[in-house]
Amino acid sequence: MARITAGVGSSHVPLLGVAVDQGKTRDDYFGPIFAGYDWTRSWEEAEKPDVVILVYNDHASAFDANIIPTFAIGCGENYKSADEGWGPRPVPDVEGHADLAWHIAQCLILDDFDMTIINEMDVDHGLTVPLSMMFGQPDKWPCKVVPLAVNVVTYPIPSGNRCWALGEAIARAVQSFPEELNVQIWGTGGMSHQLQGPRAGLLNREWDNRFLDLLESDSEEARYIPHIEYLRETGSEGIEMVMWLVMRGALGKKVKSLHRHYHIPCSNTAIGHLVLEPAA
Amino acid sequence: MTCDKHAQTDIHEYLAELEDIPGTRVFTASRARKGYWINQFAMSLMTTENRESFKTDERAYLDRWKLSDEAKAAVLRRDYNALLDLGGNVYFLSKLFSTDGLSFAEAVSTMTDMTFPEYREMMLRGGRPAQGNRSIKGGY
Numbered sequence: 160m161a162r163i164t165a166g167v168g169s170s171h172v173p174l175l176g177v178a179v180d181q182g183k184t185r186d187d188y189f190g191p192i193f194a195g196y197d198w199t200r201s202w203e204e205a206e207k208p209d210v211v212i213l214v215y216n217d218h219a220s221a222f223d224a225n226i227i228p229t230f231a232i233g234c235g236e237n238y239k240s241a242d243e244g245w246g247p248r249p250v251p252d253v254e255g256h257a258d259l260a261w262h263i264a265q266c267l268i269l270d271d272f273d274m275t276i277i278n279e280m281d282v283d284h285g286l287t288v289p290l291s292m293m294f295g296q297p298d299k300w301p302c303k304v305v306p307l308a309v310n311v312v313t314y315p316i317p318s319g320n321r322c323w324a325l326g327e328a329i330a331r332a333v334q335s336f337p338e339e340l341n342v343q344i345w346g347t348g349g350m351s352h353q354l355q356g357p358r359a360g361l362l363n364r365e366w367d368n369r370f371l372d373l374l375e376s377d378s379e380e381a382r383y384i385p386h387i388e389y390l391r392e393t394g395s396e397g398i399e400m401v402m403w404l405v406m407r408g409a410l411g412k413k414v415k416s417l418h419r420h421y422h423i424p425c426s427n428t429a430i431g432h433l434v435l436e437p438a439a
Numbered sequence: 440m441t442c443d444k445h446a447q448t449d450i451h452e453y454l455a456e457l458e459d460i461p462g463t464r465v466f467t468a469s470r471a472r473k474g475y476w477i478n479q480f481a482m483s484l485m486t487t488e489n490r491e492s493f494k495t496d497e498r499a500y501l502d503r504w505k506l507s508d509e510a511k512a513a514v515l516r517r518d519y520n521a522l523l524d525l526g527g528n529v530y531f532l533s534k535l536f537s538t539d540g541l542s543f544a545e546a547v548s549t550m551t552d553m554t555f556p557e558y559r560e561m562m563l564r565g566g567r568p569a570q571g572n573r574s575i576k577g578g579y
Contacts, residue, residue, distance in 0.1 A: 173543065218530040220485070224471065224478040242485050244537025312530060314457065314467045318448075351566075355529040356520060358462030359547045360558060362566025387456045391573040395463050396529075424562040426544045 161259065161333045161340035165206065165417075166410045167199070168374065168403040169292060169432040171215060171347040172425050173284040176248055179291045192430050195420030196292050199434055202417070203293045203301075208343040210256045210303045212263070212329060213286055214405045215347045216311045218243070220283035227313050228275035230325060232267070233282075233306035234260040241281035250287050256303035259336055263305065266332035272325055282306060289347045292432070311348065311399050316386065322401045323382035326408025333409075346406030348399025350421075351392070352428035361394040362429045368421060370400060371433055374407050375416040381407065396428075403433075413438040459575050464523045474526020480504045480514075481527070484534040493538060519550045 175192065178184050184193040220241040222228065235255045240247040267274050286306055294301055307329075310316055317325075326344070333342050350367040353359050373381040382404055389398045407414075418434040457465040464470060471478075480501065483489050493500040501511045513521040514535070522532060529547075536546035548558035561567060573579050 219482055223482045224475050244484055244534040312466060312528060313471050314465055315453065353463065354543065354547050355523055356462045356464055356550055357552060358567065358572055359551050360561055360567040361569060361572060363569045364565065390457065390460055390465060392569050395465060423565055427547055427562065
């Protein structure tokens with residue numbers, strides 16, 4: 160039986176990918192950020208997940224303005240790195256787990272989640288930067304990936320409550336997959352940042368840390384935070400944090416926090432990450 | 440963190456609140472409709488071939504798209520706040536940042552009242568505070 164053994168929340172700022180690709184991860188600017196991920200990289204090496212369900216948002220790479228899926232699941236065999244305007248990132252192709260992905264997709268649809276199914280797509284920094292942060296620069300990614308893309312760009316985006324409930328449904332789906340698999344779920348994006356308009360550059364250390372506190376706790380309060388609160392408190396792009404709720408919802412009521420890190424700034428953004436384990 | 444688990448969201452109130460944030464254009468359905476071709480144009484810059492074609496003759500490239508003169512002029516002068524007003528979205532427009540060889544932070548700084556060095560300094564000092572920047576009507 161497949162099991163969700165851990166959840167990771169992490170920012171996915173594109174500049175982190177640039178730092179990895181250009182070998183700058185230990186300089187004065189990036190050093191404190193990557194040092195925060197050292198623990199997580201060693202932990203991942205020991206954990207050796209077979210599959211990561213990677214919750215992220217597409218940043219106008221695979222999906223253009225034409226088709227806007229609220230929740231989309233990648234059911235393909237593999238995915239290439241997208242050209243976001245600088246040429247594709249020099250990272251390995253991402254190998255899918257089509258059997259598990261199709262199983263989850265079918266379960267979710269029967270569980271009242273109207274998923275969009277994607278067979279072929281390129282994946283952008285939202286998906287490849289977290290892989291680089293957790294696994295460094297291997298020749299081949301050490302696990303398979305089920306991409307789960309959430310619309311957090313065009314409003315209304317899904318509510319926090321719906322994201323959390325999706326996580327709960329994903330956990331049920333994984334449990335009914337007959338093969339023995341060590342599965343992690345990652346929620347990515349955030350933390351506070353605003354990339355547009357005269358208010359650009361907004362960061363909110365205090366709010367971000369309260370959000371991390373909530374995810375570490377037994378409380379379900381975070382699932383009911385309204386969109387307007389993310390927008391006012393954490394900037395227009397801080398709304399990406401709803402994707403962490405998919406991860407948190409999949410872990411059950413009680414969790415054990417294994418690692419937490421927060422750093423300001425990276426480019427326009429507050430960097431945070433959190434490693435959680437389901438607790439009995 | 441306030442919450443109301445059971446309230447049915449009223450779409451009109453929901454949308455009105457999104458317009459109450461200073462210096463921010465939330466990418467609502469109405470902006471997405473208005474800016475559709477701006478965003479599709481920007482998205483086309485995801486191949487080397489199209490980036491080269493655009494750089495060779497920006498005006499001619501823009502003329503191939505269903506864009507208003509106002510939108511074309513805003514692209515030509517890289518007026519990102521004007522493009523946001525016309526329904527552009529930053530993730531689409533970022534393809535124009537990279538075509539110009541600008542980092543995300545530098546391009547974003549052009550939408551503020553700061554120079555890029557001033558903006559970078561603000562970020563190093565902890566960013567723009569939420570205090571006073573949360574609500575137009577409320578002023579908090």
